[in-house]
Amino acid sequence: MTISSLDHLIENKRIVVTVGCGGVGKTTVASALALAAARRGRRAVVITIDPARRLADALGLRELSNEPCPVPRSTLDALGVPSEGSLSAMMLDMKRTFDDLVERFARDSATRDRILANRIYHHVSDALAGSAEYSAMEKVFELSECSDFDLVVVDTPPSQHALDFLEAPERMIAFLDSRLVQLIVHPAMQAGRFGFRMFQRSAYKALELIERITGVGFLEDISEFLLAFESLAPGFRERARQVQHRLRSDQAAFVLTTAPASESVKQSILFLNRLAALRVPLAGIVINRMRHWPDGEPPLSIPEPEHAATALSELTQAFAALGAKDFSALEAAQAAIQAADCYAALVRRDFDTTSELVARARTIDAFVRRIPELPEDVHDLVGLGLVANHLFHVGEFVAERNIAQ
């Protein structure tokens, strides 16, 4: 059941959005999903924001770019990607994506230039009602429309407001439509013709007060910017509606990535709640960097208490049989037992920490995949290939470590 749904996702969806808090390897998981799709003959592109530099190098991304960059065919051959499949990657330049939007929706070149030249624009385009998230979603939509790709995997920006990107289009529209913005853009009209509400008046007065105290003509700058920007609203509104529609259609799927640290799990549960509140169905959860026992279930205690004395003495003898003089066989045996016992406890703890999340996943019919903590960080395509294998339960933990070396 669960295996087929991850397979289904990779083989059929047009958009996969990976969500989750920072520092859990979201970029790695997103890239591995795209690689897995390419291995099944799909043309996949992964959009990432601020990946580890070495991963970027591995994917052939030298710098920010708004064009997908294809992984070379020879590399794809080595990774088992068939000739009909392909993998491209893109490190999103959010500022430029936003500039492109302004360009597209501006009535005329004068409006466009007025916006792009406004001295607060480059700050505002960063801060304006979640425009970074908006830009990311915009690019996803554009690429999903593009006939060069079957699947777009997007690695969402880590954000303090976890799911801002989903609401970004709406917030952008709400901002442009807000009465205060209208008031600043058309103060005379509002004062003259419409009921000039006390509410709006006090807000406007506050801005005037700030301006007077600080001595900055910031109302003027901002109103100039907003006046120009307002003309873009119809284009933005329509585009935002399309983006929202596509993201909530059955062509799109959401995958939550997390790590077994208790903080990450807590945040992930909050994520699940918010996704549910937004009525976004979650396809699955990938738990990255699970510590993994090499041989089935980790023992509860190493050694088993009833055999402690004989186990220690037999292991000591085994070390002594190496015949080396530079270490104590007894100390080596003690240290080896202690290390194994500690590691088994860590493996059990990772399972315990994530059990609530796994239980939640079951209730919403989402798949769960665990990726073992690898001995080395993933920073090249071979490493990504390993992660992709683990996503689909291919191969064994240690066997693959040897491949990596």
Added chain:
Amino acid sequence: MSAALQHPLLDRRLILVTGKGGTGKTTVVASLALAAAQRGKRVIVIETGLDEHIPRLLAPNSGTAGYAGKTLLPGIDSMRIDPYEALAEYLSMKTGMRAPLHFVIRNPSFRQFMDATPGWRELITLGKIWQLEQSVDTKKRPLYDLLLVDAPATGHGLIFLEVPQVVASAVRTGTLHRNAEFVGTLLQDAQRTVLLPVALAEELPARETIELVARVRQKVGAPLACIVVNSVMPAPFPTGLENLDQLLGRLPQARQITGLPPLSAITRCAQHLRARFELNRRYVEMIHNETQLPVLTLPQIPHGIVSLSDLRVLAAALSRNRPVLPA
């Protein structure tokens, strides 16, 4: 005593702690507060994020501290600077009318507008920090010996630090210019202030920290003294047995000893622990080599930070101030 005076962090007036999300920046802030209070300092911890974490860590049942602040432990106060509260305070200071301003900052339209306006949050927050630094008690002594700021995560952290310069150069005269200058001066003053990056011994946080340090040196000019690398894995095997994984590998792997997992499983555990440990160490070295700053490492707490006693372990490590690098 002389050693105490030479502590690179605890003897400043203002520590701005920054780092990528997930590095345990807040844990480091809480531990520094404990370490400073231990030395008899009066500390205030200042949070700048949307949520408060310090009260939960240091005084689990105390509730939030808010803008008004709260004493969490003897010698440790905590507060969260809400930029709107700080704005209301600032405006009322300038005009002498308080109530109407509170009405205005709660006005949703006003907030929606201000939310989209860049720069002011950082400046007003830094302004409040400056004001706290200047505050004195009735005997004209500083109200706090140490201000510990849980600054925004790295990307935003830099904007946070650059704003005073940007404002001071964009606005040539007037109140705002003067305020930005005061704040900028405090941020640059190596006697009083230190910027403390918190990293993890992992690819992404290590890279970001190196880039942060380069950019701070190039553009911001805030004083740096050292880097804290959090949650570093301790050596998995005792001294003299550093190659235990290799010794295990030489034993007959198929052998089954009663009461133990197969030797092959024990060997793999040991190999994995060794590999992760070496990986950690390489990143710590990389951070030091590329920044040329001393690195203080904090040990990984295997069960996570669950109680005050976990924080005290970290506080003790910070207090000892033994940089692992340079050795």
